[in-house]
Amino acid sequence: MEEQDEVKNTPPPSEWKKEAVDWAKALAVAGALVIVIRLFLFSPYIVDGPSMRPSFHTGERIIVNKILYDLREPRRGEVVVFHSGYDADYIKRVIAVPGETVEVRGDVVLVDGVRLPEPYIRAEVDAAAASGGSYNRKGDFAAQTVPEGHVFVMGDNRSNSHDSRDIGFIPYEEIVGRADVVIWPIGDIRLIGHE
Numbered sequence: 777m778e779e780q781d782e783v784k785n786t787p788p789p790s791e792w793k794k795e796a797v798d799w800a801k802a803l804a805v806a807g808a809l810v811i812v813i814r815l816f817l818f819s820p821y822i823v824d825g826p827s828m829r830p831s832f833h834t835g836e837r838i839i840v841n842k843i844l845y846d847l848r849e850p851r852r853g854e855v856v857v858f859h860s861g862y863d864a865d866y867i868k869r870v871i872a873v874p875g876e877t878v879e880v881r882g883d884v885v886l887v888d889g890v891r892l893p894e895p896y897i898r899a900e901v902d903a904a905a906a907s908g909g910s911y912n913r914k915g916d917f918a919a920q921t922v923p924e925g926h927v928f929v930m931g932d933n934r935s936n937s938h939d940s941r942d943i944g945f946i947p948y949e950e951i952v953g954r955a956d957v958v959i960w961p962i963g964d965i966r967l968i969g970h971e
Contacts, residue, residue, distance in 0.1 A: 827938065828933060922945055
């Protein structure tokens with residue numbers, strides 16, 4: 777009698793199990809990346825309220841760059857999100873940085889005695905002036921110097937914004953990051969200008 781090789785009847789590894797393990801690994805890596813990106817690099821926010829009109833509208837979704845200010849300080853004209861000390865984070869525009877003196881006289885914003893051009897609200901200011909009114913009906917802000925480690929911020933909707941004129945200078949450590957992109961609604965997708 778010839779010798780024959782013994783063959784055990786063991787089923788081959790299941791393809792679906794291997795694929796399930798591969799998917800689980802991929803999802804775990806993707807989940808970890810999302811957590812790292814959200815915690816340390818970028819975060820989505822929803823604009824809520826009229827304080828940044830006409831630049832931003834309620835319901836717009838923005839992406840905030842959270843790492844930029846770990847690399848450098850905020851600059852005038854940048855749109856920032858910061859912890860307000862109230863129940864929500866605020867979105868406002870940096871008007872003055874440490875060491876600069878800021879003053880508001882009606883629709884004129886002065887930084888170190890020089891009028892800030894503010895192209896982002898020029899049309900609204902001009903329209904208010906043409907109708908004999910003022911775009912900023914909130915009143916004047918006496919000259920003050922921004923302390924080190926702080927910024928002075930204002931909403932683009934000057935008459936309807938709770939900003940540094942009310943809550944004071946914003947410390948760097950309260951700034952979440954710079955608003956860089958509007959991602960929703962689709963028709964409004966754009967990079968955010970920082971003039």
